[in-house]
Amino acid sequence: MSMHTAVPADTTSVAGDGLPLTISAAGAALRSGSLTAVQLLRTTMARADRLDAALGTYLARTDVTALAAAERADAELAAGHDRGPLHGIPLGIKDIIATDEAPTTAQSLVLDPAFGAQGDGPVMSRLRAAGAVVTGKTTTMEYATGCPDPEKPFPIPRNPFDLAAWPGGSSSGTGSGVAAGMFLGGLGTDTGGSVRMPAAWCGISGLKQTFGRVPKSGCVPLGFSYDHIGPMTRSAQDCAAMLQVMAGHDDSDASSVDVPVDDYVAALTGTVEGLRIGIDVSAFDREQLDPATAALLRSAVDVFADLGATVVELRLPLQDELVTATLVSSAEALAYHRGDLQARWADYGAPTRMAIARSALVQAADYVQAQRVRRVGVKAMAQLFSDVDVVLSPTCFTGAPAVDGLDWSAMLLLVNTPYWNAVGNPAISVPMGLTDRGLPVGLQIAGRPFDEATVLRVADAFQQRTDHHLLESPLVLTELSA
Amino acid sequence: MIATETTVQVLLEAAGLTVSSAELAQLVADHPTQRAALDALYAVPMVKEEEPQTIFSALP
Numbered sequence: 312m313s314m315h316t317a318v319p320a321d322t323t324s325v326a327g328d329g330l331p332l333t334i335s336a337a338g339a340a341l342r343s344g345s346l347t348a349v350q351l352l353r354t355t356m357a358r359a360d361r362l363d364a365a366l367g368t369y370l371a372r373t374d375v376t377a378l379a380a381a382e383r384a385d386a387e388l389a390a391g392h393d394r395g396p397l398h399g400i401p402l403g404i405k406d407i408i409a410t411d412e413a414p415t416t417a418q419s420l421v422l423d424p425a426f427g428a429q430g431d432g433p434v435m436s437r438l439r440a441a442g443a444v445v446t447g448k449t450t451t452m453e454y455a456t457g458c459p460d461p462e463k464p465f466p467i468p469r470n471p472f473d474l475a476a477w478p479g480g481s482s483s484g485t486g487s488g489v490a491a492g493m494f495l496g497g498l499g500t501d502t503g504g505s506v507r508m509p510a511a512w513c514g515i516s517g518l519k520q521t522f523g524r525v526p527k528s529g530c531v532p533l534g535f536s537y538d539h540i541g542p543m544t545r546s547a548q549d550c551a552a553m554l555q556v557m558a559g560h561d562d563s564d565a566s567s568v569d570v571p572v573d574d575y576v577a578a579l580t581g582t583v584e585g586l587r588i589g590i591d592v593s594a595f596d597r598e599q600l601d602p603a604t605a606a607l608l609r610s611a612v613d614v615f616a617d618l619g620a621t622v623v624e625l626r627l628p629l630q631d632e633l634v635t636a637t638l639v640s641s642a643e644a645l646a647y648h649r650g651d652l653q654a655r656w657a658d659y660g661a662p663t664r665m666a667i668a669r670s671a672l673v674q675a676a677d678y679v680q681a682q683r684v685r686r687v688g689v690k691a692m693a694q695l696f697s698d699v700d701v702v703l704s705p706t707c708f709t710g711a712p713a714v715d716g717l718d719w720s721a722m723l724l725l726v727n728t729p730y731w732n733a734v735g736n737p738a739i740s741v742p743m744g745l746t747d748r749g750l751p752v753g754l755q756i757a758g759r760p761f762d763e764a765t766v767l768r769v770a771d772a773f774q775q776r777t778d779h780h781l782l783e784s785p786l787v788l789t790e791l792s793a
Numbered sequence: 794m795i796a797t798e799t800t801v802q803v804l805l806e807a808a809g810l811t812v813s814s815a816e817l818a819q820l821v822a823d824h825p826t827q828r829a830a831l832d833a834l835y836a837v838p839m840v841k842e843e844e845p846q847t848i849f850s851a852l853p
Contacts, residue, residue: 632834636834671808672800672805681834682846682847687843
C-alpha cells in the first residue's frame with residue numbers, strides 16, 4: 312500500500328546499483344552468498360562518492376578501516392562465525408560519539424581532541440563486537456544544538472528529497488546518509504528530538520529508547536539527564552536489531568538503568584490486534600500542522616484501525632510545560648560549556664552559542680522546578696499508559712524547512728519530539744508519506760518506559776502494511792541513473 | 794522595576810559571557826517569552842513535597 316507519488320522501492324533499491332535498502336535484506340543476502348560484505352560496503356561507498364558533496368553527510372570517511380572490517384566480516388562468515396544481524400553491515404556514526412578509527416569533533420572548533428582519543432565507548436564496542444562496519448563520522452549541529460552555521464568550516468547538511476531543505480538535526484548526516492544509502496544504519500543522539508526529527512524529515516526510522524536503556528558514555532554530552540544514543544535505519548525491524556546490540560547496563564554511565572533487555576526482534580509479530588493505540592488529537596489543533604501532514608496522520612491512524620487495533624483519542628497532558636522542561640536541558644549544557652564559552656565565544660557557531668547562552672537566564676530554582684515537573688509528567692504517563700499501549704502523534708508538524716536562513720527558535724515550533732525527552736519514555740519516528748512538496752514526514756509512536764518491544768512491534772506492523780520507509784529520494788534516482 | 798535589558802545583561806555578566814550587541818538584543822527580545830514559560834512551571838499542579846526527577850546516589 313502506498314499513498315505517495317514518488318517511485319516506490321522494494322527492499323532492493325530501484326536505483327540500479329543493487330543495494331539492499333535494509334539491514335535485514337542485506338543480512339539475508341550476505342548469508343545466502345549472493346553478496347559479500349566488501350561488495351555491500353563498496354556499493355555504499357560508491358553512493359557516498361556520488362552524493363556526499365551535495366548532501367554534506369560525512370565529516371570523515373574511514374574507507375580503509377571499513378574495508379578491512381568488511382574483509383574480516385566476509386572471512387568470518389565463510390568460516391562459519393556469524394556475529395548476528397549487524398555482521399558486515401555498514402554504519403555511519405554521528406560525530407559526537409567517540410570511535411576508535413576517527414577523530415571526534417562534535418562539528419566544532421572547540422572540542423578538545425582528547426575527547427575523541429578515548430576511542431570506543433560501550434555502544435560502539437557492542438556494535439563492533441556484533442560485526443558492524445564503521446564507514447565514518449557524520450555531520451551534526453555543533454555540539455548537537457543550534458543550527459548549521461555557514462561561517463564555520465564544516466559541511467552544511469542537505470536533504471536528499473530536496474537539496475534546498477534541511478535533513479533535520481542534530482543527527483543530520485546519519486539521517487541523510489541512511490536515506491541516501493551511504494550506509495544502512497547508524498547512530499544519532501536525541502536530547503530533544505535529534506534522532507526522531509531527522510528520521511522524519513529524511514524518510515527513515517529513528518528510535519529514542521527509554522532514558523537509561525542504552526549507555527551514553529563515549530558521547531559528548533548536551534543534556535546529561537535528557538541525552539540518548541539511538542539507532543537510525545530504514546525500518547523499525549532494523550532499529551530493533553540495532554537496539555538489541557546497543558541495550559544493556561554499563562557502569563560508565565551514571566544514568567544507565569539495569570533492567571532486563573527484551574528480545575526486540577522476536578517481538579515483531581506483524582500484528583497489533585488487541586492493542587489499544589492512542590492518538591493525540593491535540594496535534595490537529597496546532598497551527599503549525601500543515602494539511603498534508605494532518606491527512607497523512609489520519610491515514611496512518613486508519614492503517615492501525617484496519618489492522619485490528621482499538622484506536623483511542625486522547626490529549627497528552629502538560630504539553631507546554633514538559634516541552635519547557637526539556638528546553639531547560641540547555642542549563643545542563645551551560646554547565647558543560649561555560650568555561651569554553653567564556654574563553655572561546657567566537658569559536659562557537661553563532662546558533663550554538665546562543666542556544667546554550669540563553670540558559671544563563673534560567674535560575675537554579677527554575678531548573679529544579681523543571682525536574683519536579685518532569686516527575687509530575689512521569690506519573691501522568693504511568694496513568695495514561697494504563698489505558699493505552701502506545702500513543703501516536705506527528706513527529707513534526709510539517710516537512711523539512713529550508714536549510715538556508717534556518718532559525719533555531721522557529722524550527723523548534725515545527726517539532727513535536729521534546730515532550731518525550733522530559734518524561735523519558737521510548738518513542739520512534741517512522742515514515743508516513745510525503746507532503747505535497749515531496750518531503751517526508753514521520754509518525755511518532757511512544758510507549759511505556761522500557762517497553763521498546765511494543766513500540767517496535769507497532770512500528771513494524773505499520774511498515775508491513777506501507778512502503779514509505781523504502782522510498783528512494785529523487786536525488787538518488789537522478790544521480791545513480793545518470 | 795528593572796528593565797529586561799538590565800536583567801539579561803546582569804545574568805550574562807554573572808555567567809561570564811560576553812555577547813555581541815545583536816546577540817544581546819535577541820536575548821532581550823526573547824526573554825519575556827522564556828521567562829513566562831519558566832514561570833508556568835510553578836503553576837503545574839503538584840503536591841507541595843514533590844521531588845525533582847533527579848535522585849542523588851552516594852555510590853560513584
